[in-house]
Amino acid sequence: MNEPIKKKLLIVEDDEDILFVLTDFFESHGYKVLTALNGLLALELLEKNEFPNLVLLDMMMPIMNGWQFRDEFVARYDNECPIIVMTAAADAKKRSEEIGAAAWVAKPFNLDNILKLVKKFER
Amino acid sequence: MTVRHEEEITKAKIGFGSLDIDELNFKHIFEKVPSPYLILDLNYNIVACTDAYIGITKSERSQILLRNVFDVFPDDPNDLDARGSLNLKKSLDRVKKTKKTDIMSIMKYNIPDPDSVNNAFLERYWQTSNFPLFDDAGELVFIINYVDDVTSFVKIRNKANSTELANLQLNETRIFLESILDNIPSIVFVKDAKELKYLKVNKACEAFAGAPQEALIGKTDYDVFSNEQAAVFIGQDREVLASGKNMDMGEEEMDLPTGKRIIHTIKVPLRDQNRNNLYLIGISEDITDKVELRKAQIAQKASEEMLKRKNQFLDTAAHELRTPITSLSLLIQFAQKKLERGLPLKFDLLERLKRPAERLNRLVIDLLDMSRLERGQLVLIRQKTDIVDLITKCVEDFRIQAPRRKLNFETQNREMIIDIDPVRINQVLSNLIDNALKYADQSKIDIKLEEKVNGVRVTVRDYGPGIPKEQHESIFSAFSRGSSDATIKASGLGLGLSVCQGIINLHNGIIGLESVERNGSAFYFELPKTIVKK
Numbered sequence: 001m002n003e004p005i006k007k008k009l010l011i012v013e014d015d016e017d018i019l020f021v022l023t024d025f026f027e028s029h030g031y032k033v034l035t036a037l038n039g040l041l042a043l044e045l046l047e048k049n050e051f052p053n054l055v056l057l058d059m060m061m062p063i064m065n066g067w068q069f070r071d072e073f074v075a076r077y078d079n080e081c082p083i084i085v086m087t088a089a090a091d092a093k094k095r096s097e098e099i100g101a102a103a104w105v106a107k108p109f110n111l112d113n114i115l116k117l118v119k120k121f122e123r
Numbered sequence: 124m125t126v127r128h129e130e131e132i133t134k135a136k137i138g139f140g141s142l143d144i145d146e147l148n149f150k151h152i153f154e155k156v157p158s159p160y161l162i163l164d165l166n167y168n169i170v171a172c173t174d175a176y177i178g179i180t181k182s183e184r185s186q187i188l189l190r191n192v193f194d195v196f197p198d199d200p201n202d203l204d205a206r207g208s209l210n211l212k213k214s215l216d217r218v219k220k221t222k223k224t225d226i227m228s229i230m231k232y233n234i235p236d237p238d239s240v241n242n243a244f245l246e247r248y249w250q251t252s253n254f255p256l257f258d259d260a261g262e263l264v265f266i267i268n269y270v271d272d273v274t275s276f277v278k279i280r281n282k283a284n285s286t287e288l289a290n291l292q293l294n295e296t297r298i299f300l301e302s303i304l305d306n307i308p309s310i311v312f313v314k315d316a317k318e319l320k321y322l323k324v325n326k327a328c329e330a331f332a333g334a335p336q337e338a339l340i341g342k343t344d345y346d347v348f349s350n351e352q353a354a355v356f357i358g359q360d361r362e363v364l365a366s367g368k369n370m371d372m373g374e375e376e377m378d379l380p381t382g383k384r385i386i387h388t389i390k391v392p393l394r395d396q397n398r399n400n401l402y403l404i405g406i407s408e409d410i411t412d413k414v415e416l417r418k419a420q421i422a423q424k425a426s427e428e429m430l431k432r433k434n435q436f437l438d439t440a441a442h443e444l445r446t447p448i449t450s451l452s453l454l455i456q457f458a459q460k461k462l463e464r465g466l467p468l469k470f471d472l473l474e475r476l477k478r479p480a481e482r483l484n485r486l487v488i489d490l491l492d493m494s495r496l497e498r499g500q501l502v503l504i505r506q507k508t509d510i511v512d513l514i515t516k517c518v519e520d521f522r523i524q525a526p527r528r529k530l531n532f533e534t535q536n537r538e539m540i541i542d543i544d545p546v547r548i549n550q551v552l553s554n555l556i557d558n559a560l561k562y563a564d565q566s567k568i569d570i571k572l573e574e575k576v577n578g579v580r581v582t583v584r585d586y587g588p589g590i591p592k593e594q595h596e597s598i599f600s601a602f603s604r605g606s607s608d609a610t611i612k613a614s615g616l617g618l619g620l621s622v623c624q625g626i627i628n629l630h631n632g633i634i635g636l637e638s639v640e641r642n643g644s645a646f647y648f649e650l651p652k653t654i655v656k657k
Contacts, residue, residue, distance in 0.1 A: 088446050
């Protein structure tokens with residue numbers, strides 16, 4: 001079998017329902033999906049797995065939030081892996097700029113839209 | 124007998140010139156003339172003088188006759204302004220030149236004091252006239268010098284002048300002070316120290332009181348203000364006078380016919396050298412406008428702060444609401460996509476839909492509670508409640524909801540009745556347990572009830588990641604005050620803890636957090652056993 005190499009997504013999100021839907025959705029579109037409920041778990045996951053082609057990142061999470069995760073992520077890997085911010089905050093744009101994200105989506109969002117964004121920015 | 128008359132003088136002159144009459148007899152007559160005369164030759168040597176002259180110049184005839192008048196009466200060496208001899212010489216010179224009588228203005232010409240051992244001089248002022256004396260040929264031969272001692276007159280005049288000058292200066296000073304007093308914007312009043320009646324008020328005071336000077340002078344505060352207010356002012360006055368020191372009365376409210384005013388007064392006692400009180404001076408400033416401006420500024424700042432908080436609250440509330448809405452929205456999209464692709468929907472999807480819906484409901488309730496708390500409209504319905512029973516039931520509910528989590532309830536008491544709102548306390552406890560389940564994933568949770576001296580303490584302890592120390596304070600006010608970027612970034616705990624704090628505060632209790640980072644959190648609340656009814 002000559003299956004094409006699957007693109008890998010890391011989704012960091014503390015809401016289990018959102019994780020559940022996003023995982024099912026992106027897997028049905030041929031992605032390999034890694035999930036973490038907070039930044040700390042995401043970093044642990046990265047130590048054991050291959051590097052993702054893109055990160056979907058929630059900002060407000062317990063234990064380690066999006067800002068802290070992004071700082072650690074950059075410090076540890078010095079990788080230009082694009083990040084797309086998913087946020088329910090009123091100032092979504094400002095937040096994505098703060099962490100130098102490639103793009104942002106405001107919660108609640110449309111699944112087809114986020115798929116377009118992922119395809120646009122993935123490496 | 125007089126020699127002043129020119130004709131007679133002329134006859135005398137003839138007598139002197141020819142010496143053919145009884146010289147001694149004539150000289151004797153001249154010397155007895157009761158006015159002070161001196162006869163000088165043209166070199167100003169003293170030829171003759173009357174007894175009266177000797178008397179007023181305190182000299183002796185034998186010592187002055189045939190001597191130069193300026194040798195006999197030199198200028199006072201101690202008087203640097205002495206011009207007596209010079210003035211006299213000028214006058215005599217004029218007589219010689221013009222051959223006419225010369226009347227001098229009053230001049231100072233001190234004389235040697237014969238009683239003095241150290242050549243002192245006596246202060247003297249003179250009214251002097253010099254007359255020419257001609258011989259038969261019409262030639263000037265002698266000059267008659269008439270002097271009158273006007274010292275006492277001059278002294279009286281000088282004294283009068285200086286008093287007048289002093290009065291004049293005093294008057295100028297008074298005008299000066301009054302013009303300052305009337306033109307400064309501060310209110311100034313002067314009362315007498317004894318009866319505390321108004322003696323003087325300035326224009327600013329008239330304007331402030333809305334009454335002219337005349338209506339205030341001679342009145343006391345009892346005539347001007349209400350009895351109550353007057354008693355206060357008079358009391359202050361007496362205190363100031365007794366202390367002998369300036370006193371700052373601070374800000375005071377005053378009722379005036381023109382309305383309420385706020386003044387700031389400093390009272391000053393004025394005493395004489397013997398420390399007797401003379402006057403009480405009051406200096407006041409009408410600070411009504413200033414105070415109102417200050418109040419307006421404070422109110423504006425508070426309303427700006429309120430607006431800022433409100434906006435932050437709305438932002439955070441919107442954020443909290445969007446999260447479960449996102450879950451609902453995504454779950455519905457998920458179902459749609461499955462149906463589009465002809466795939467079956469599993470039963471657990473419906474179960475999943477319940478959770479965000481529950482959360483939305485919870486948030487709306489919290490928002491309402493929060494709003495009621497902020498407006499003071501959240502009312503407790505207290506009743507005697509067994510707190511042991513309340514906690515037991517609450518923990519039981521959570522065990523059913525989260526069957527895989529380990530929840531322990533530990534207490535020494537079998538029953539503990541306290542006066543609380545059981546529904547609200549259950550809400551607080553549920554919130555704390557819910558947070559522990561959510562944020563301390565997989566950790567066991569210990570709930571503990573302890574009896575304290577005056578109350579009970581309930582602790583909900585987890586063994587999760589804990590909460591950083593710097594967030595301990597803001598965590599309870601995440602919505603009402605905090606809402607700073609740091610709080611939003613850090614907690615995400617929502618309204619729950621703010622509402623908990625509000626409820627515990629209403630019970631006169633305390634709520635807090637003991638947490639060690641990476642070693643779990645222990646949220647606790649304490650409730651008093653006996654509730655003091657207010």
